[in-house]
Amino acid sequence: MATSKTKVTAVDPVWERICAEAHDAIAAEPMLGGVVHSSVLHHGSLDKALGYRVALKLGSAEMPDQLLREICDEAHGDAPWLGQAARADMMAVLDRDPACHRFLQPMLFFKGFQALQAYRVGNWLWRKGRKDLAYFFQMRISEVFGVDIHPAATIGQGIMIDHAHSIVIGETAVVGDNVSMLHSVTLGGTGKEEEDRHPKIGNGVLIGAGAKVLGNISVGHCSRIAAGSVVLHDIPPMKTVAGVPAKIVGEAGCSQPSITMDHILRATAP
Structure with missing residues (x-):
């Protein structure tokens, strides 16, 4: 049949x-x-x-x-x-x-x-x-x-690169899932080092316009990097950093900063 x-x-x-x-x-x-x-x-x-x-x-x-x-x-x-x-x-x-x-x-x-x-x-x-x-x-x-993204860089999914002008992501950089970044962001090195030399960005991170994250450092999940900041050291999860060099200025402000896209730095209670 x-x-x-x-x-x-x-x-x-x-x-x-x-x-x-x-x-x-x-x-x-x-x-x-x-x-x-x-x-x-x-x-x-x-x-x-x-x-x-x-x-x-x-x-x-x-x-x-x-x-x-x-x-x-x-x-x-x-x-x-x-x-x-x-x-x-x-x-x-x-x-x-x-x-x-x-x-x-x-x-x-x-x-x-x-x-x-x-x-x-x-x-x-x-x-x-x-x-x-x-x-x-x-x-x-x-x-x-x-x-300019090196083809060896590791980038997750659910990524938004807004405006996307002058973006640089180095060879050994790692970008997690659900990351948002604006124009003129650099995930770069600090010199002529070889091997593993670029940042590791956790899930859900928001990176403001013009921010530079340099060296083999870690940015914890769901953190915020303020516009124009230069990050040279590890950032714990769910923090906000700002400045040159960047320092922790508060909590992330919400559980998913990369989704809310809130770039405003608010004063925290003493």
Whole structure:
């Protein structure tokens, strides 16, 4: 007796919402139809659309976007965590950035999100031992987005990089999950040291604009680093630090500073 096989189609609410938003965007602004179709509606999944978008942005006379797209598709096919991280990053941007009202915005317009997805492909290449190609990705990400992330850096998911100008993240840096940072943040070294020389940022940390975190130091989970601070020593969990050099000035103020995005320093009771 013959048995029928039913094809099961995976449900992806994030992708379905992006496609719905894409149709709405075209209806509202027909002149963007070509951009929206090529970047979203011509693709069957978010992973494919991300590969296309990253390749289109990084393509140049040195390496055309068609080749880069093959690399991105290979990466997403081999490592499903790339798509998972992208979805978490997109949710983070929508949740924490008051200027973001749709998933479509980071996908098409926000360079922090786009640079992070491009870095993730470079990180995949690095893990595969394809280091020269990973360095090429790093170079193009820096040239196109103004974001310089070493492909060997370890970055979690649910990351928001707001404005994303002049971001530097070093080779041995580690960034946990659900971290938020603003423009001109540096996670760097303190000199010519080799080996493990960059900061380790815990989950849920909020890093203000222009902050510099330097050396192989630890920033405890759910801490806040005030804008313009220079952090040179370990920070315990759930503290607020400010100044040059940075010192502890109080508690974090809430359980999830990276989600509330509250940068205001408030006086504590004596």
